[in-house]
Amino acid sequence: MKNQAVLITGAAKRLGMALTRKSLAMGFSVLAHYRSSKEELEQWLEAHPDERSKVHFMQAELTTETGALMARIDKLPVKLVGLVNNASVYARGSIDEAERFNALIDTNAFVPLLLAREFRKRARAGWIINITDAHIDAINHEYQSYRIAKKLLGEFTMQLASLYAPDLRVNAVAPGAMLPAPGQSPEVFDRLSTRIPLGRTGSFEDLWRAYEYLVKSDYVTGQVLYVDGGWHLRV
Ligand SMILES: NC(=O)c1ccc[n+]([C@@H]2O[C@H](COP(=O)([O-])OP(=O)(O)OC[C@H]3O[C@@H](n4cnc5c(N)ncnc54)[C@H](OP(=O)(O)O)[C@@H]3O)[C@@H](O)[C@H]2O)c1
Numbered sequence: 001m002k003n004q005a006v007l008i009t010g011a012a013k014r015l016g017m018a019l020t021r022k023s024l025a026m027g028f029s030v031l032a033h034y035r036s037s038k039e040e041l042e043q044w045l046e047a048h049p050d051e052r053s054k055v056h057f058m059q060a061e062l063t064t065e066t067g068a069l070m071a072r073i074d075k076l077p078v079k080l081v082g083l084v085n086n087a088s089v090y091a092r093g094s095i096d097e098a099e100r101f102n103a104l105i106d107t108n109a110f111v112p113l114l115l116a117r118e119f120r121k122r123a124r125a126g127w128i129i130n131i132t133d134a135h136i137d138a139i140n141h142e143y144q145s146y147r148i149a150k151k152l153l154g155e156f157t158m159q160l161a162s163l164y165a166p167d168l169r170v171n172a173v174a175p176g177a178m179l180p181a182p183g184q185s186p187e188v189f190d191r192l193s194t195r196i197p198l199g200r201t202g203s204f205e206d207l208w209r210a211y212e213y214l215v216k217s218d219y220v221t222g223q224v225l226y227v228d229g230g231w232h233l234r235v
Contacts, residue, residue, distance in 0.1 A: 003054070005029040005078035009062060009115070010087030012041035014179055015131070018204040019084055020055070022211055029054040029078050033069065033087065035061055062087055062111045070118045081126040082215065083119040085112035085153070088131065090181055093145040101145040108149035113156050120164055127169040129214055130157050134174040134228035154224050161222030169221040171214045176228025178202040197230030 006023045010016035011032035017040050020030050032041060032055050045052045056076055060069040073080065088108045093100035116128050132154045136147040154172055161170040176196065180189035193200050210227045214220065226232050 002077055002079040003029040004081045005031055005056075005076070006082035006084060007031040007033065007058075007073065007080060007115075007119070008084040008086055009033045009111075010035075011084075012038040012057070014040070015175065015204075015207065016084075016086040017041050017044065018207060019086060019211060022204075022208045023082075023084075024051050024054055026212065026215065028082065029056065031056050031058050031073055031076070031078070031080075033058045033060060033062075035059070035087070062115075063106055066111065066114050066118060070115075070122070074122070080119065080123050083115060083123075083126075083128045085115060085128070085130045087111070088150075090143075090146060092142050094141045095144050095148065097145070101148075104145040104149045105152065108146065109152040109156065112153055113160075116156070116160055116164075116170070120168060123168065125167055127171070127215060128160065128164075129211065130154075130170070130172040132157070132172045132174045132224060134176040134226045134232045136174075137232060157224060158222045165221060169214075169218065171221060172224040173207065173210050173214065174224050174226045174228065174232070175207060176202050176226070176231040178204075178207060192231075195231065195234060196228070197233055200229060202227060202229060 006028045008016055008019055008030055011020045012034040020032055023030050038057060058069055089104060095101050112130055130153050133150045136150045157170055157172040164170060177192045180186060206227050210225050
């Protein structure tokens, strides 16, 4: 029997890599998509050589190469059962900046939709988990386009859950403050705890529990699960 495999975008670093590790621990093979950063996962595999045969590195620029990526996946000796749309760009930009707006909508919402369609063509049964963001409800001009793109991904989650039922389940995890943003100091990140109702930033364990729940709960679809210590309640 072919190994059951999960395609995870942006799988080789930070939260994507945490989801890779959890998927491996749950017994899946991982099609570990990356664009340019794969060192973190390479290093982890050096320390965990037993897992190496279950990881297939898949390089692609997702805005232009999703077709080529899926064509390569078709040749692998695995059975695709899951898709995790994790890759994303967290960048400033208001909706007044047309080029930036289009780019953020493309990477953070349209690419996941495109991958969901491609996944649907290949998987007779399975699940999709989109990674959105818990902190997107307030109007914030600085990260306006990012937030709108993630809201759109949340909407796609519910629409696709309806469209692809009963064969596929489609859910989302909306993380809160899990890791400092690039360039954010640990001190500034830690101070976020004072604004989070449950009094702390999130851990990989928090993310892993939510992920496992959505993977295993075969009567749950169309949900956006906030894993944020209640941060979205105080936007
Ligand atoms: N970090 C947090 O605390 C937090 C909070 C809320 C939500 N989230 C969400 O959780 C997810 C992971 O967060 P993170 O902080 O770990 O993300 P990250 O460090 O920003 O990593 C994003 C990944 O996306 C990939 N990527 C971006 N654009 C791409 C493109 N055009 N083609 C291919 N790959 C592309 C990057 O690849 P390269 O590095 O190779 O370019 C990278 O692997 C994201 O969806 C994010 O919005 C994170």
